[in-house]
Amino acid sequence: MKRKVGRPEPGSSGGKASGDVLDSRLLKVPVESLMKKLFSRERFFADIDVGVGDKGLFERGDRGGLRLDFWLESSPDGIRVKGRMSGSIALECTRCLGEYRQEVDIPVDEFYRRPGLGTATPEGKPLPREVEVPEEDEYLIEEGMIDLNVLVNDAVLLSLPIKHLCSSDCRGICPYCGTDLNVSTCDCRVDLVDPRLEILRRLLDEGSDRLPSD
Numbered sequence: 001m002k003r004k005v006g007r008p009e010p011g012s013s014g015g016k017a018s019g020d021v022l023d024s025r026l027l028k029v030p031v032e033s034l035m036k037k038l039f040s041r042e043r044f045f046a047d048i049d050v051g052v053g054d055k056g057l058f059e060r061g062d063r064g065g066l067r068l069d070f071w072l073e074s075s076p077d078g079i080r081v082k083g084r085m086s087g088s089i090a091l092e093c094t095r096c097l098g099e100y101r102q103e104v105d106i107p108v109d110e111f112y113r114r115p116g117l118g119t120a121t122p123e124g125k126p127l128p129r130e131v132e133v134p135e136e137d138e139y140l141i142e143e144g145m146i147d148l149n150v151l152v153n154d155a156v157l158l159s160l161p162i163k164h165l166c167s168s169d170c171r172g173i174c175p176y177c178g179t180d181l182n183v184s185t186c187d188c189r190v191d192l193v194d195p196r197l198e199i200l201r202r203l204l205d206e207g208s209d210r211l212p213s214d
């Protein structure tokens, strides 16, 4: 069965870069019926627009930028989620603080475990669901749903480079007057010395002291 998910409802989108973690209703997928048909599968699509903030991914407007295309496969132990996320996400450049879009194409292959498996009290009784704590790197089916928000957040963050640069030669902003040096220049730039270049300059000076002068 194919499922086509529509646009996010008004009010479901997150805030600014410092806003909430990704918690899109589009990504909370009921799987009860799929779990009843073992070894069956279902297609899942969603288009979301996400940015990366301090706490991880957050949902922006209703304009899709990232397409999720997954197969959900049921097995006695849970649901396998396999597919790709492709499109672009919004990032803030660490140098100029400008927003830019980063193209991504991320393979996904994760498993959501059915609760109640492998957990038991010392007497051998299954733990109540609310007591069950998922192991690290493990997703759980909860209340008949799989929550893809955490999966999407984790997979996107892992795929990104540590430094977010709008361009490898981004000039950044002037630390004195705040001018975006990619679009304009300022007068304080003349006196400005990159601290890394300053270290290099000192090393070169020291080196030249030891060299015979001409």
Ligand SMILES: [Zn+2]
Binding pocket: 093, 094, 095, 096, 097, 098, 165, 166, 167, 170, 171, 172
């Ligand atoms: Zn930049």
Ligand SMILES: [Zn+2]
Binding pocket: 174, 175, 176, 177, 178, 179, 186, 187, 188, 189
């Ligand atoms: Zn300046």
